[in-house]
Amino acid sequence: MKLTVFGATGGVGQEIVRQALQAGHQVTAVVRDPARLPVTGTGPEVFRTDLSSPEAVRPAVSGRDAVLSGLGARSRKDAGVATRLTRTVLGAMEAEGVRRLLVVSAAPVGPEPKGAGLLDRSVRAVVSAVLKxxxxxxxxxxxxxxxxxxxxxxxxxxxxxxxxxxxxYRTVVGGFPAKGRFLGRADVAHAMLAMTGDAATVGQGVGVAY
Known part of the structure; x- marks a missing residue:
């Protein structure tokens, strides 16, 4: 498949690029600073941009089978970047007629797991307050x-x-795995690549955890 990865220098993004290349996909890595993309071996096509506008990004998504995004805030002071940058990606995709998109969010944004106990509810509440x-x-x-x-x-x-x-790891389409408290960034990437061709996940939020 021809894949474009946004946020390719982040923890999840680097793993998406690495695993996609290992699986034989053709990968375009969208970055602001190519020096921060430590992918060894046969590398991806590197597309350098600051995501300033959809027009600037269109060549990176044109003709691709899917777009995967690890864009998001790296700290509380960066809050707002996920929406702003994803809006740019969406504009480019819609202009180019590219349909498939997978993005990373976070468990507390979605529904509470069925049967969640007091500990899980308490942790969720604290984390949601700190990172509101x-x-x-x-x-x-x-x-x-x-x-x-x-x-x-x-x-x-x-x-x-x-x-x-x-x-x-466990996945729940439209929900979240019970007592799912951790997940490795590499397995987030693995799950996203696995879902790329999974029609059951289209138009859905998918909870993923160990």
């Missing part, structure tokens, strides 16, 4: 994606870890 601006940004990003004409999927992991890919 970041999650408000992600909610608005999700709303923008849902209003678009793309075949979208929103992937919602819990607290992220730096761990090797395992391929062993």
């Amino acid at each position: 601006d970041v999650y408000a940004d992600l909610r608005e990003m999700e709303a923008e994606v849902a209003r678009s004409r793309t075949d979208w999927t929103v992937v919602r992991p819990p607290r992220l870890q730096d761990k090797p890919v395992t391929g062993r």
Whole structure:
């Protein structure tokens, strides 16, 4: 497949690029600073842009089978970037007629898991309060994606870890795995690549966790 990856220098984005290349996909990595993309071996096509406008991004998505995005705030002071940058991506995709889109959000933005216990509800409440601006940004990003004409999927992991890919995790379409508290960034990438061709995830939020 021909894939374009936004946020390709982030933790999840780097893993998407690496795993997609290993799987034999043709990858375009969209970055602001190519020096921050430490992909070894046969590398991706690197497209340098600051996502200033949809017109600037159109060549990066033209003719692609799918777009995968790891865009988002890296700290509370960056709240707002997920919505703003994703809006640019959506404009470029719609102008080029590219349909398939997968984006990373976060578990607290989606529905509470069925049967969640007191501990999970309490942790969710605390995290949501501390990162309320970041999650408000992600909610608005999700709303923008849902209003678009793309075949979208929103992937919602819990607290992220730096761990090797395992391929062993749980997914719930339209919900979230019970007692799912952690997920490695590499497995977020693995899940997104697996969902790229999965029609059951189109137009859905998907909870993913160990």
